[in-house]
Amino acid sequence: MRSFGLFAASFVLAGLSGVLGFEFQRIRKNDTMLLVVDHQIGLFELVKDFEPVEYRNNILAHAALGKVFDLPTILTTSTDDGPNGPMMQEILDMHSDAPLIRRQGEVNAWDNPDFRAAVRATGKNQVILGGIVTDVCTAFLALSLIEEGYEVFANSEASGTYSRRIADEANDRMRAAGVNVLSTFAVATDLMRDWRLTPGYPELSPYFDKYFPVYGMVERNFKAADASKKSHPLVLM
Known part of the structure; x- marks a missing residue:
């Protein structure tokens, strides 16, 4: 009985130490970049965990964060001269001056040297990203960025995949590695912080x-x- 009591006490203490050691990672608008990953018109057809009209809106809302908060924004596509298709034209028009890294084979954007150079050139330590599909293009990049020491915020509404189950598994995998998985509204309000500030x-x-x-x-x-x-x-x- 005594050993059970000691076990229970140690379990409670371990839980308390986890809570006490928690750090709320806030998005710092002056230290953040926005990544728009493989939001391509061919890949769009693969997304089944959102209705098409809703997901199109989600993608554009994600891209527009860069404009509202003046964030360094990097666009990237995967073999956009094939069935994946080009980046959505609305995004290209919105970010006509942003670097567009057209990968010709790398599944994980971080494996592309031009993309890595563009990310590092921003000088920022935090990353907001969304992409198609969640379990590959978003998750692979998010995990690579965590490994590189970045603080990563994955916009769950701007990432889509074949089913809700696959999306949940991908988001669980990212969370386990330290990726913050959150909504567009959460991203926007954390960037803003106070309605009286600018942007407010x-x-x-x-x-x-x-x-x-x-x-x-x-x-x-x-x-x-x-x-x-x-x-x-x-x-x-």
Whole structure:
């Protein structure tokens, strides 16, 4: 009985030490880069864990983070002259000045020397990324970046794959290695931190209205109610 008590106590202490040693990795907008990985029109057809309209919106929302927060952005494609197809034109138009690394064989983008050089040239220590497919293009790169010492934030909404089960397994694998797996809304609000900062409410309001309508409608409702109060003031009799 005594040995069981000692075991239980050691188990509790081990758990407490894990909690006490936890470090909340915050996204630092001045130390972060954005990677857009293999968001190609052929590969798009492989994604089954999101509806096509939803996933297209997710991809564009991910790419737009680079513009809203002025993040160094790197685009990369895998054999885009074959069945994988080119990068989505909307992304190319959005980031016309960003480096586009056209890999001709490397599955893991980190295996490409030009891509590695572009990432290192940013001088940033944190990476936000999303890609097709989650279990390969996103996970392989995320794990390689962790191995290189970067803090990695995988946008789960900007990565898609063949099924929800495969996505869950890939995200579990990344989390186990220390990758932060989170939503676009979580990425955006952690980058912003405070609505009063810049970018803040004026810049993020149209972004959320366009790409995250469930939140955008809340704001529209508030604005409509506020306008109604001003045009129809309450008269106390």
